[in-house]
Amino acid sequence: MNFFKRALFVLCCLPIFVPASESGVLRIGCLDFPRELNPVYATTETAQGIMNKVHLALFYFDPSGTISPELVDSISWDEPQLTVSITLKKNIRFANGAVLQSRDVQATIELLKDPKYEYPYLSDLNFMEQITILDQLNFRIRLKGKFAPWKNYLTFKILSATDIHGRGPAAFRRHLPVGCGPYQVEAVREPREIVLKENPHYQEKNSFKKIIYSVLGDPRQGPLKLLAEEMDAVEIQTDDVRSYKQLPEWRRRFGLVKYRKFGYTYLVFNLKNSSVDPSLRRLVYNCLQVSPFLQTFLQGAGETVHSPFLYLSAGVRSRRLPVSSPPRRRHLRILANSESVLRKQLVLFLCEEMKRFNIELEPVFVEYQAFLKYLKKGNFDLAVSAFLLDMDWNLKDVLSSSGYFNYAGLADSKMDALLEAGLCEMDEKKRRQIYIKAHERWLHTLPFIPLFNLNYYMGVSRSLKVPADHFHTVGSTGDFFYNLQGW
DSSP: OOHHHHHHHHHHHSOOOOOOOOTTEEEEEESSOOSOOSTTTOOSHHHHHHHHHHOOBSEEEOTTSOEEESSEEEEEEETTTTEEEEEEOTTOBOTTSOBOOHHHHHHHHHHHHOGGGOOTTGGGGTTEEEEEEOSSSEEEEEESSOOTTGGGGOOSBOOOHHHHTTOOHHHHHHOOOOOOSSEEEEEEETTTEEEEEEOTTOSSOOSOSEEEEEEOSSGGGHHHHHHTTSOSEEEEOHHHHHHHTTOHHHHHHEEEEEEEESEEEEEEEOTTSTTSOHHHHHHHHIIIIISSHHHHHHTTSEEEOOOSSGGGGGGOOOOOOOOSSOOOOEEEEEEEETTOHHHHHHHHHHHHHHGGGTEEEEEEEEOHHHHHHHHHHTOOSEEEEEEEOOSSSOOHHHHSTTOTTOTTOOOOHHHHHHHHHHHHOOSHHHHHHHHHHHHHHHHHHOSEEEEEEEEEEEEEETTSOOOTTSOSEEOTTOOTTSOOTTO
């Protein structure tokens, strides 16, 4: 037992001072203090988690990962006219008492589509041609063409037209917009905590009167904060998950709730490098996907992802690919983010494994911002990175010739055609068949290899009730505490 674990064990065995917890308050530990509390610019996990309590969207991904209505009462799709008619739910009110109306949706979309406001996901809204208000609760969106995942891109938060009216880009960026979610921001105490209080006009009764997000000084503080009852829930690090089974006091005071983030760690090849030829890529694929390599590395910490199209992975298993001849001796660089311990370990593990195939991998570890620049400029031979994805089969950003995240430099007209067809096919069954073909095309080109989807754990106080329908899978716009009703 190393010094830290020994000290931790001693702490767990000492009598603990238990402060009185304020009734009706949920205290969540987080690892960073959000720099943005405006939902338009909130991109970090903590910031999005807070925004999901304060603001609502037309649609959201429910606990099963299915796109579901949030502010929407009903929809109707007119395929020949390329229009979707939407009716909003009645009596939804912002925290200032104003009733949510169609004009709020229109004002939000117009702001997001205005380049001056620098919405980070502006390109996601290109599918919309026009929005027309029909009455207070009804509006119509005309699409530029057939676009199957249109609901997925209506998950941005709806703002109040009155609240944002007349605010230029600079003033709006500093503004905390009023929301129509179950909570509103009460206090921002940088860099320690953010306090949310109930929206008095929210229709449902909240499980908690207040929510406090508190920043941990160190991720390893999580279990101690739960033991001292200073927090009610906090993400637990991998090493502490292993320790949990060995420490009775931990098991008595809090439980572990497992969940997943919709994405995966992957290995990408630089296709512009002639040394990274198809034979080498297939050899690496066989090593990672067909052999026990990943299972040995993960040791139960996650599951192998067999297809880049995650919704297909449950029904897809890897098969050994033919390799024409053993590769000549090669020396290649493999890039990873130095701030990710897991990815560094994976790279070092892989370096040793590939030696028996006559491949010498030189690890290159750089900090996150430099890592992104290296990827974008193609300054690597192989690289280990990760995606947090939208819950859809669409991977145009990753696999199309013009995709922003196409770090491999893949230029494949057949793949481009399949990805475009998948976006335009409105029939769910036919769309799946297109992406099965895209999966086979990916196997042919192998620009990258999906590796694994990790298990994440939330430590939750035994005093809290965790409903069975809590969020088991969290996507790019969700969070574990998205819906707190029933807790």
